[in-house]
Amino acid sequence: MSTAKTKIFLVDDHPLVREWLTNLIEKSPDLTVCGEAEDTVTALSAIGETKPDLAIVDLSLGSGSGIDLIRSIRSLFADVAIIVLSMHDERVYAERSIRAGARGYIMKRETAKKIIEAIHEVLRGNLYLSKQMTELIVQKVVSDQNEALRIGQLSDRELEVFKLLGQGYEINEIAKMLDVSVKTVHTYCTRMKEKLKIGTAAELLREALRWHERLAAG
Numbered sequence: 001m002s003t004a005k006t007k008i009f010l011v012d013d014h015p016l017v018r019e020w021l022t023n024l025i026e027k028s029p030d031l032t033v034c035g036e037a038e039d040t041v042t043a044l045s046a047i048g049e050t051k052p053d054l055a056i057v058d059l060s061l062g063s064g065s066g067i068d069l070i071r072s073i074r075s076l077f078a079d080v081a082i083i084v085l086s087m088h089d090e091r092v093y094a095e096r097s098i099r100a101g102a103r104g105y106i107m108k109r110e111t112a113k114k115i116i117e118a119i120h121e122v123l124r125g126n127l128y129l130s131k132q133m134t135e136l137i138v139q140k141v142v143s144d145q146n147e148a149l150r151i152g153q154l155s156d157r158e159l160e161v162f163k164l165l166g167q168g169y170e171i172n173e174i175a176k177m178l179d180v181s182v183k184t185v186h187t188y189c190t191r192m193k194e195k196l197k198i199g200t201a202a203e204l205l206r207e208a209l210r211w212h213e214r215l216a217a218g
Contacts, residue, residue, distance in 0.1 A: 006123060007034035009052035011043045011069065012085070013062040017108075021056065021085075024112050031119065040064030040072070047077055054081040054123060059088050059097070067100050074101030081122050085115065090133045104128030151211065153195045161188045165205055166212030 008025050010018050010033060022033045035050040037043035039061055047055060055073060059066030070082055083104040084097045094105040103122040106115060107130070118128040154162060157178075164174045171189075175182045189204060198204050 003030070005030055005032040006054065007032060007050065007052040008119065009034055009043075009047055009050060009055040009080075010036040011038075011040075011055060011061070011066075012036075012058040013038045013060070014058075017058070021115075024115065025119070028116055028119075031116075038062060040069045043069060044072055044076065047073065047080060051077075052080055054083065054119060056083050056085050056119075057102070059084060059086045059093060067096060070097060070100040070102050083118055083122055083128065090130060091136065094129060094133050098127070098129075105133065106130070147211070150196055154192060158188050158192050158195075161185060162192060162208050163212070165189075166208035166210075166215075168209070 008031055010021050012018050012021070015038075018036045018038075022036070025031045025033050034052050035046045037046050040063060043055075043057075057066050057069055057073075061069070066084065066086070070084070073080055073082055082102040083106065084093070084102050085106055085108060086093065087108045090105055090107055097105050104118045104127060106118045106128065110130075121128040151159070151162070160178065161174055164177065169177070171185050172182055175185045178185070189201060193199070193201075193204050196204070196207065198207060
């Protein structure tokens with residue numbers, strides 16, 4: 001009795017890439033390509049009809065954004081795993097893709113063996129990233145943890161001022177918002193510089209803006 005094959009759906013705006021991927025995937029006895037699309041609208045409609053186990057998505061599509069498509073697939077078809085196969089630098093797009101809902105990211109320059117390996121790894125329920133990208137993310141997590149420890153030294157009021165600085169408010173605006181004097185806000189800033197080991201007000205502002213941007217980015 002034959003075992004049902006795992007169904008793969010392809011989203012790429014280059015027909016030759018889709019054809020190459022189809023030939024590659026069909027060589028695996030446990031995998032089959034159940035459909036393909038070149039844009040986001042067609043992809044969502046066809047995924048609903050073919051019900052694949054996994055979708056391979058390019059980020060550069062003729063119509064629509066690959067990142068937006070990943071979010072839509074995760075929202076509409078939660079059981080469909082997603083791998084990004086892209087020419088875009090993983091250092092810029094891999095983490096964004098994972099946050100959007102992808103389970104793997106692989107560059108198009110990788111070998112056919114690596115692509116099949118990524119598919120099987122994600123189907124097992126794991127994340128798939130290159131060794132280099134995994135190391136970068138681990139370093140970022142450690143850096144974020146260290147930064148959180150530093151910011152955690154601030155008192156509640158100091159943290160409030162730090163947040164407002166990061167949102168772009170001026171000292172006099174912060175004073176009015178917190179119903180304190182400008183001198184008091186300057187005192188908070190002095191204490192923050194001491195705790196964060198920052199030398200100048202400009203450096204404190206840059207640190208607050210950078211921290212706010214990282215929070216906003218998720």
